[in-house]
Amino acid sequence: MTPNSLSISQEYPHCITSNSRQGNVQIAQEELYTFFIKIVNTMSPDEVLREFKAFFIDGLDLEYSHYIPEIYKIFLNDKEQEFRNTIKRCIYIIINTWKTHRKDKYIKELINLFASKNLKVKANYFPGVNICKSWLENFINSKDYQEISLFAAKHEELHKGHWANRYTSYLLVAQSVNENNPREQQEAARKLSRQIKEKYKFELAMYIARSQSTVSSTTRYKNPSVFGDNVLRLIKAIVLKKGAFSYENIANIFIKQTQGQTLEQFKLSIEKYLFFSVDNQELVKTLQQQFAELLSLWKEEYNQEIITKELFLRTCNRVIDCFTTQNGKEPSLLFILLLTQGHSLTLVILLLKTILISRNSRKHLEIKIAHLIHYYEKYPEDECKWVINFMEVFNITFAIYTENVEYNLIKIEQDQSSNPQLNLDAYRVFSQMKVDKQK
Template identity: 75%
Template sequence: MNANSLSISQENPHNFTSNSRRINVQIAQEEVYSFFVEITKKLSPDDVLREFRGLFIDGLDSEDSDYIPGIYSVFLDDNEQELYNTLKRCCYIIVNNWKTNRKDKYIQELVNLFVNDNLKIKTDNAPIVKVCKSWLENFFNSKDYQELKLFAAKYDESSRGHWANRYSSYLLIDQSVNKNNPIEQQEAARKLSKQIKDKFKFELAMYIARSQSAVSSTTRYKNPSVLGDNALRLIKSIVLKKGAFSHENIAHIFIKQTQNQTLEEFKINLEKYLFFSVDKQESVEIWKQQFVNTLSLWKTDYNQEIITKELFLRTCNRVIDCLTIENGKEPSSLFVLLITQGHALTLVIILLKIILICQNSRKHLETRIARLIRFYENYPEDECKGVINFMEIFNITFAIYAENVEYNLIKMEEEQSSNPQLNLDGYRVFSQMKVDRHK
């Protein structure tokens, strides 16, 4: 079995009508997809790479002016986008299989196939070959290729390189919910994002355990955040909120009390809920008023409607937009205001409160986080310290409130003050992985 055995490999179907042409492209695509689904199950990764290279890359340096390289013959009538879609889906059919079968190391070789001097356009290339090479060059320079590279990254070294690499799990979530992506890409992105998050949660739990032990610091587990020793103090202050007045308990009370309210009533109570126990600093009060004004003006035509599950979700999603990236492209003014004034923890806690009352908003929030990362990744790390601090606090907070990890704060020594926040050093955090008894 090889790429040349495909019936589309050496065709030159220039005599088809546009309708027949479209059908021919679809048939060719399905044949190619089936081919790669089959060979990834049966052949070694080296052989799969050889077949991929034979179909999409080999032959692009032919000096024969009449030669049309393999699969490209199907797409030459201004059908670059369809070639693009075919190439992309084939990549993810391979990636998904290799991820499932723990053959991750070969994904880098797949990515590297496009880093090839032979793919550069040369003056003596035939016109058709130049077109084919330009298509591959466009793919190489595209966002899609950058997304493909995420699957080849070594996540034990994710702290190296560009600062945005540390937050790849959110970029992957964005891929997983994008319906324009191939289903194989969505599935692979969903799996890898969960893998990265689970790894962070495990490393955080181990770091907490080791950093509080009396054993030499040389045996400490790696701190998965970049906050240094401040991470432990942050964790303690977050865990303090668990208990009778925990964020979870208050969220349950809010949900019960707002049933059958109108949207107008719900918006008023939502504002009170989100800002309950938030420090009443002047800068936060200004920010709060701006938020209240924005929310009150949203969907005023529906103010007298009884809040439904759908309206509940839309309202929570709208609040997330207001607090992160309102127009889908640039950070909202509220986000910039809080981050620049050093209130990252306040913002993270408010976002957490939204998710505690509406778990269905979780993916919406994570896609907005991904777009924030995409916006700020164009700036050097020195100019993004506030955003990075926000991301680190966000990661830790949501790891602490994860469903499969339980954190508790235990007082280790007596103190005179009744306020535990005044002496966090006298407390230790204990984490425990929960066992899913339903499995």
């Protein structure tokens, strides 16, 4: 036993003596979690790092060692997955607490504990030590470790490297609802996803404000999208839809008009609602036909049931599936049809209209977006430009319509045309925080 491991062995001797002999993994795990919950709330980050290293790394990070840390002995009977679950949860207990208390800089130090080259398996080495090292090496090369590394990266770093990194917030939403993940990971993923979205929302609002001002460009905020200054025209075009016949108002009318309908009637109503006012009529005809076929076959046995809140939600979730991915693996035919023909905004508006009548479907949609990112991330950026374009339009549109920032279009120049879309340069976009009327 190394000197640094004395603290836990003294406080929880049952964990690394009795249980290491009896192989009672579950009791040992719970005592270990209790220990880390206690120390991360009472000790300094440096002390917590020392305790974690004493448990899982000390001895294995030496160039030559016959020492097997006590914690590994509990799992040595072919229980590598249990070991991985244990170290993963201990890490998230620490991360979640440090995130809450804004001690983010120490999370990177925690991740860096695994950087030692001596943790790699070596040939002709003590077999027991090699087993422990192989477990750590497998963990470091796993998806679990990649997910953990997200919490150590700074916001700017999340947007570097692979193109999918720009959409980390959706991957974190998927982590936060995955019941196979420890609750600490779910909570940490929720917090980080929310932070990333808030930062995007703030950067977008500030970029719009500064890019339309006469202040020197050196004071301009970073554009959070990949569209460059062209993003302003897109934003103006989207904001133009907000008015008397806005998507929000039409959604409210739809909700009232469909009360008391059967599922069969509701399917027809939502089909008309979604495709109402879509500009390209030839596209609408093809889309509407394919969509109607998909939705009409769903839950036919409930067609004569009066729509309930639960059935309303499930139907809206099914609509989202039709436009994104139906099996959580491959993209749907409607998704491919719309994007490959350059109709990203049309698809985003269809999804937005669905969320505006069913706010509780937002998380379901974001999980589906995460599934699509996972599907396409194996392809290089050049082959995914149409998917990236969709993601950017999606981020901007949902920031305008579903967040607590109000965007308005104000005319600043006289324009002979009665159609503002003909001269968007005559308008400026202004943003302000929405007032919570419930307070």
